[in-house]
Amino acid sequence: MKIFIEFLIFLNFLSGSSCVSINHDQKNSFDEIKRNLLKNNDATKQLLSEKELKLIRFISYLTYMQTTATNLTWKGWEKNYDGSQLDLDAIRYPLAHIGYTAAALAHRTPNYRELAIKILKDTIERMLTIEVWGYIDHYWKKAATFPDPVSYENIMYSGHLLQLLTLYESISGDFRYDTDGFDFIWNKTDYPITKIHYTTTKLAYVIYDQMNKESSAGVSCEPGWIYTICQNHPHLGFRLYDLVHNNSRKFSQISSKWKEYLKTHALEDIPLYKKDRYFKMLYQRETHIWVPFFASTGNDGWNLAWMSSWFDYNETSNFICDGWKIMYNNQYWKPSENSTLPGCFLDSGGYIGVRMQLNSWVATSFYPIVEKQCSLEATEKLNCTYSWFENNFGTLLDTDNDHYFESYYYETNTFYSNWVTSNILLSLLMGENGYNTRSFLRTIYNSKFYEKFLNNEPEVLLVEYPSIRVTRAQYDSSTKSLLINFNTEKSMILSTIFQIKYPNSLFSISNITRDNYSDGFTVNQISNGIIEIQYIYNTIDKQETEFNILFH
Secondary structure: OOEOOOHHHHHHHHOOOOOOOOOOOOOOOHHHHHHHHHOOOOHHHOOOOHHHHHHHHHHHHHOHHHEOOOOEOOOOOHHHHOOOOOOOOOOHHHHHHHHHHHHHHHHHOOOOOHHHHHHHHHHHHHHOOHHHHOOHHHHHOOOOOOOOOOOOOOHHHHHHHHHHHHHHHHHHOOOHHHHOOEEEEEOOOOOOOEEEEEOHHHHHHHHHHHHHHOOOOOOOOOOOEEEHHHHHHHHHHHHHHHHHOOOOOOHHHHHHHHHHHHHHHHEOOOHHHHOOOOEOOEEEOOOOOEOOOOOOHHHHHHHHHHHHHHHOOOOOOHHHHHHHHHHHOOOOEEEOOOOOOOOEEEOOOOHHHHHOOOOHHHHHHHHHHHHHOOOOOOOHHHHHHHHHHHHHHEEEEOOOOOOOOOEEEEOOOOOOHHHHHHHHHHHHHOOOOOHHHHOHHHHHOOOOHHHHHHHOOOEEEOOOOOOEEEEEEEEEOOOOEEEEEEEEOOOOOEEEEEEEEOOOOOOOEEEEEEOOEOOOEEEEEEEOOEEEEEEEEOOOOOOEEEEEEEEO
16 A cells, blocks of 8 residues: 655546546436435444444454464464363354354445455464364363364364354355365374364264254263253354255254254243243253253353344244343343443353353343344443443554554453453444344344355455455445445555456446545456556545445
C-alpha cells in the first residue's frame, strides 16, 4: 500500500478517468437502492460498528495475522498455551469459537467473505497442531487407537474440528480438507513419530459410527463420560456436511436419535435445581446414570447457544426457549461487584459450576447468544450483560506497537478472555433482537453459502485489511446492486485497491459511484468477471467511503 504524502499526487489521482463507462441516467437512484437494502430493518445488514471492527481485529490478531508460511505462533494465547489442555482453560474451546464467530462474520457481510475465510482456515490449522490435541496421552495412552485423537471418544475435540471443517467448506467452497485430507502428527518426546491421515468425510464417519453404536447416540468427552455440552458441535457438523456434500452420506439422520434422548433424559428433574438449571451435565456411558446435582448456568448457556441450529428447522423451538426463560429468571443473576462499574452477570451457580469451570465469565458470555434466538426484543438482562463486560473488562489493545489501539477485547484476567471475547462478538454480529436475528445462526448451519457466488452474486475481494476495513457488503438481487462501505483502521492519507468478482455470463456493470459521485476512483477490467477499483482517502478527517455498483 502506498501512503500519499504530497497533495500533488492526490490531485493527479482524482483527475484519472474510469475505464468503465458511467450511465448517469439510471432509473434507480443509489439512495433508493440503499433504502431497499435496509427497508426490513434487518440489523444484520447494518454497518459494522467501530467496537465490532476492533473485536474482529483482535480475533484476526489471534489467528492468521501472526501466521506465516513457515511459522505458527501463539501470541495472545499464553495463558491457555501453557496449561494441561484437560479443562475448560484449554486452547480448543476459544479457538473453535473464534472459528464459529468468523463464519458469522461472513454472513454479516454476505458479499465479503475473504477475511472470515482467513480466520476460519487458520483456526483449523491450529486445531490440527499437537499443541491443541496432544493431551490425549493423559486419557487414552493405553487405548488400541492411540495416538489417533478422534476415532475413539474425545468428542470434546473431534466435534469442534468437524464443525470447523464443514463451516469452512460451506463458506469457502474449498474442499481441500476432504479431497487432499490432513494429518495428525504425533511427535512427542519418548514416542515414535506417527502420522495419521484423515479427511472431513473420514472424521464424520468415525464420529457417526460411535453414535450409531451407542443407544443414546452420545459420544464420550473424557473416558466413559458423556457431557451434554459436547454433543451439539458434531451434529452441527453433520448438518453442514450433508448440505454441502448433497446429502451423499446422510450423517445428520443420527441427530434425531440424540434429540429424543435429550428430550427424554437430559432435562434437570431435581426439584431443588430445576428452577435455575435446565440441563443435566453428564452421565456414564455404560450405565446411562446421570451424575446428580451436576448442573450449572454455564452448562445451560453453552448448550442452548448451539442447539437450535441443528435441533430446529424453521423457528426456535419451545424446548430451547424454555431453557432461555430459566436463564432469564435465574436466581444467580447478580449486580456488578463494583457499583461504580454497572452491569449484571450470571454467577456460575454454586460449587458445581465453579468445580467444572463453567464460571461466571463463560456463563454470562453465552447469555446474549441464547436470548437473541428466543426474544424478539432486547431485555434488561441483555443490556446489563453487555454493560458488565464493557465496564469491567473492555480493553483497548495495540498489537502492532504503532501507538494506535486498533483492537479491543475483554480482559478478565483469567484463562477465558479470548473465549468470552469471541462469544460477545458473535452475539453482536447476530444483530439486534428481532425476527432475522432469531434465525441468524440457524441460517449459517442450513446454507451452502459459497454457492451463490458461482452463478448469482458478486463479491468483494483483495481488500487491503487491516488498513482498510469492510463495514458492509450487501447485494440486492431485486435491484442488482452491490453496496459496499469501507473505512480505515486509523486516520491516514492513502491509496488502496480492491476487486469485484461477478458472474459475467449473467451480469455486466452499468454504473459505479463513490459517495454518490462518479469520480474519485479509477476502474480497470482485470478479466472477464473481475474489475479492480483504486481510490484514495483525500483527508484525515473523513475515513469512510461508500461504493454503489449497479449491474444489469
